[in-house]
Structures are given as C-alpha cells and as structure tokens.
Amino acid sequence: MTYVRELIPPRAPPALAVRSLAPARVAGIGVLLLWAALAIALVFMMINGWDQDKFQRYGPRYLHGLWTTISLVGLSVILGAILSAPIAFARMARNKVLNGIAYAYVYVFRSTPLLAQLFLIYYGLGSFRPELEAVGLWWFFREAWYCGLFSLTLNTAAYQAEILRGAIESVPRGQHEGAAALGLSKRNAFRKVILPQALIVALRPYGNEIVLLIKGSAVVAIVTVYDLMGETRYAFSRTFDYQTYLWAAIFYLAIVEALRHLWAFIEARLTRHLKR
Template sequence: MNWELLQTYGPRMLAGLGLTLQIVFLSVALGAVLALPLAAARMSKIKWISRTAYGYTYLFRGTPLLAQTFLIYYGAGQLRPELQSIGLWWFFRDAFWCTVLTFTLNTAAYQAEIWRGAVLSVAKGQWEAIHALGMSRASGLKDVIAPQALIVGLRPLSNELILMLKSSAIASTITVPELMGVTGLAFSRSFDFEVYLWAAVLYLTMVETIRRICAWLNSRLTKHLVR
C-alpha cells in the first residue's frame, strides 16, 4: 500500500465518489418521475401515444449511453446561439448537467419498460376485482396494482440502479471529475495502477450496499408471501 499516494489522492477520490453518487441518484430519481407517465403511454390504447413512447424507449435502449452523452454534450455546442437565445446555454455548457440529463433520459426508458412489465405481470383478475368493488381505475392502480407491481419490479429496478452506478464512469469522458475521472488523473500523475484498485473497491462497496438495501426492502415487501 502506497500510503503517500493514498494521502495525496484519497481525499480527491472520495470527493469524486460524492459527485458520482450525486449524478447517479439525481438521474435515477428524475428518471423515475419520467418513467411512470412513459410506462402509462406505452400501455395506452391510443396508437400514436403508445408508438411515440415506444420510439423513445427504443431509441434510448438501443443506442450506447456513451454516444448519447457525446450527442447531448458536444451537440449542444453546435446549437449555442439558439440555446443562448432561449436562456438555456448555462445548462448545456456544464458537463455535469449534460451528464445528468443524458442519464435521466436513458434510465427513464429502462425504468418505463420495467414498470410496464411489472404492471402487465399482475393477474387480470385483480383488475376485475377492482371493477367489481366499484373502485376507480386511478385508485385501483394506486392501491391494488402498484403494490403488486412494485414487488415484481424491485429487483430489476435495483439492477438498473447498479448499472447506472457503473455507467457513471462515462461522465469522465466529458471532463466531469467523478470517481473514475479523478482516478484517471491520479494515474496520469503517479503511474501507479494501485489507484484503480482503490476505485474498484469503492465501486464494489457501493454496489454491495445497494444490493443489500434492495434485498432488505424486498424481504420486507414480500414477508407476507414467505412461509
């Protein structure tokens, strides 16, 4: 263990870790807000709405996140006059916010499909029971369907969170000083591969923490299903 190297770059890597967590949790939270209406649009019986939502999910799930990040960050520079005229250049000139926007749009597509699959997995008899009890569709969805769909979708959603955490390293390619960006800077100055081992340990720790929290939530939500 190179203690001098750790003393020099350890605090910077922890700061990069904090920025990584900001990007991931902010993107996933905003993506969740966008995913719910998107999932509803995917299940809509109005064709143009469902097809538009399908096109969105197809685009963001079918193209690399790296390409999406470059398209938004570098593509915004080509539209600088237009963005300045509407007062949005301050947002798109900042690599951090471009990363958050890209990650939000990307994870929303995945979360929408997870929610759609979870809702469709609920037995049709549940909808029939809602109608038989005279409940409105909105209240039935909130009180009956959503809790059951959450049990089905929790593990895929936790996997999506973990994937977004690992994909956050892409932000370093557009100069965002998150964990991998700081690690790369430390290696370029020290040429000691040990810094990448530290980064790997930090990522593994975060992934294991998320896994354990989601496993605990799943056990709490499904305890009535376990003998």
C-alpha cells in the same frame, strides 16, 4: 430367535457408493481456486505497493469523486423514475400516436450506447450555442455535470419505463376484476391494488438498473466530470500507478454491494406477508 427374525433375516447394510468427481465439478473447483489465488495476489500487491503519501494526496479526491458519482446516479434515478411513469403509461395507451412516440423513445435510448448519447448531448448540443443562449439554456448545456445528469436521466428513464410497464402488465387480470367487484374506481383500483403488486415485481429489475447505471456513470469522466472514475484518471495521470484503478474498482464494488444489501432488506420488508 423371534418369529419376525425368522421371516426377515438380518442383512448387512449396503456399502456406501463412492461418488466420483464429475468434470464440471472439477472445473468449478479449479475456477474457484484460480479466483482465490488472484484475490490473494491482489491483496499482496496492494500491501507491498502501499504508498502513504499517495493516499494522503489523492484520498480526499477519491472521496469527492465518490460523492459526485452517488449524487449523479441518485438524481438520475429519481428524475428518470419521474420521467418513466408517463412513458410507461403512453406505452400501454390505446392511442397509436402516444404509443408510437413512447415506443420510439424507448427504442432509441435502449438501442444506442450511453457514451454516444452523452457525446450527442455534450458535444452535439454544444454546437448550437447561439440558439441555446437565445432560449436561456446555455448555462445548462455548457456544464459537463449537467449534460452527464441529462444523458443518464434520459437513458435510465427508457429502461425504467419498460420495467414499470412490464410490472403493471404482469399483474393478473383477476386483480382488476376483483377491485371492480368491490366497487373501486379505476383510479383507486390502480393506486391501491395494481400498483403495489406491480412495484414488488419491479423491485429487483429496478435494483439491477441502478447497479448498471452506477457502473455506466463512469463514462461521464470522458467529458471532464470529476466523478470517481474522473478522479481516478487524474490520479493515474499524475502517478502512473495501476493501483489507482484498483482502488476505484474497490469503491465501485463497495457501492454495488451496499446497494445489494439495501435492496435485499427492502425486498424482505415488502414481501414479508408472502412468506410462510
């Protein structure tokens, strides 16, 4: 026996501690099992209730509605982004009049339901037909698709304006001072230093807003726009088959999932210099 073994005699390893399942863990496992059972049941019902004739009859209509939804949301996001820029700058302006107008716009469109805004535009402005014809705008407001586009654009512009304003104001003051120390003008400093950092901060909120707009765009089906939900309502009114709404949910889920992966890729590309 060595001198070290005499000073520190060997001991048996400690017994492994038995971890008991906490109530929260048990509840989480139970919820996961419940969701798994529901998913399996839905797949089983879809397989048993599959109707080839309905698929051939209404499948093209679903694709048409899917394209209508994508185009409607895409145009709304682009137009809303263009409209949100001056609103965001007005919210940050020192001029109380501009700030008040921008604040009122954002407050109204963020505090009222999208459905109410759509009804006010489609049905409310539709009651002013003589006045709209006099100014040459009746061709726009008589079409449900244009009214849906207009309401979605105004709604998302309010949210995007707040996203952009918050992102710009989140850039540290030291970045402004550093750009000024380098001799950059305020315009160049904003374009080359402040805005790129702000857009990275705003990237995820923008993605969330697009997802919410995709799901919220289903309200345009109420004013006879045959988007994805509109075509689903049409198919259900002819078949009274609940699976028509199930397929619509699958399409919406596919759109959101594709957008999520696209946004994750864009974020990874734009922030690769921040990762070590």
